[in-house]
Amino acid sequence: MSDAHAAIERIYREEYGRVVASLVRRFGDIDIAEEAAGEALLVAMEKWPQDGVPPNPGGWLTTTAGNRAIDRIRRESHRDAKHQAALMISDDTPHEPTGPVEDDRLRLIFTCCHPALAPEARVALTLRLLGGLTVPEIAQAFLVPETTMAQRITRAKKKIKGAHIPYRVPEADDLTARLPGVLAVIYLVFNEGYLASSGEAAIREDLTAEAIRLGRILHALLPDEPEVTGLLALMLLTEARRTTRVAGGELVTLLEQDRGGWDRALIAEGHELVRSCLARAAHTGRRPGQYQLLAAINAVHTDAPSAADTQWDQIAALYDQLYAVAPSPVVALNRAVAVAELDGPEVALAQVDRLPLSGYHAWHATRADLLRRLGRSGEARAAYDAAIAATDNPAERAYLARRRGSLAPTEPG
Structure with a gap:
């Protein structure tokens, strides 16, 4: 070409x-x-x-x-x-960065993410119509046959037409209820790129870039929606660390990453967005939502000059707020990581063991690390095995295998 x-x-x-x-x-x-x-x-x-x-x-x-x-x-x-x-329609609308043309995209985002469509169809249609990705590109991104993805998109478009799904931005009363579904689609695309669930590539830069681009579009269209701002900040602060997340084919954890390799321009932009969210929350008295809180947690991490300087008390407090607005075992698992730094691995392990996450690879990986820190090598080895079996990401498997191999051959004592 x-x-x-x-x-x-x-x-x-x-x-x-x-x-x-x-x-x-x-x-x-x-x-x-x-x-x-x-x-x-x-x-x-x-x-x-x-x-x-x-x-x-x-x-x-x-x-x-x-x-x-x-x-x-x-x-x-x-x-x-x-x-x-x-x-009979004549349309002389000028192509400008603001105004009706931008509203057209906002309408289309809400159409693509309508709750009447299956979640996987919402993702595919958003990437096709808003992102401009081809059907083969979307199929490759989610590791499904091209024919399957084409059928998925075709069914979604037929559903829109057959169910007379309106091509419009929801009314003010419905916007709050519909917006989380749109944000969830964009974040799902980002997460699949950030840590690919399967395939040979550990990180899919094309997907993280596309999600951020969609996030920027949505933020430009809805600048006063704090959760939109929060999601964009969260993705930027996470993306800032992307180039340091894999080394030698192996995942590098946040605490071990070379902070000199982080993208400081993205971090500065993300921090500014977080500050604007928190200022708006303080001014309006509205409790920050989950994306704002996740962005704030990432802001604390990226603000620390070194891993040893991380303000774990702030992170634990933010996870407490997050659990209050979006209670889930995964939030509790992430909070336990902060608890381990504040109160020790034994306290954290007791919390982790109570969580119903036995099918989640990160639960096994967290248990394995806590057991390793407690010197319980036999149990840690079994937890590492379970974590390796539960993930298909090659870099993550390599990291877990190395950690497993570094365990003491027998239990101490």
């Missing part, structure tokens, strides 16, 4: 969500929007290398795609009333 074509594809992916969202709003049909956007790319590939990239590439793509959609509708011999009406 030539440099010119590579640049065009990059621009196209950046603008894809805007173009499709605008066309869906205009024509009320996702399939027409996708096909027209694809045709616009082909025209750009033909014209831009010769004529140069236009000053407003997004506007050019939107206009070209709109014309192609109208041409398609005109070619159809049987058009329903909706398509007939679409022919």
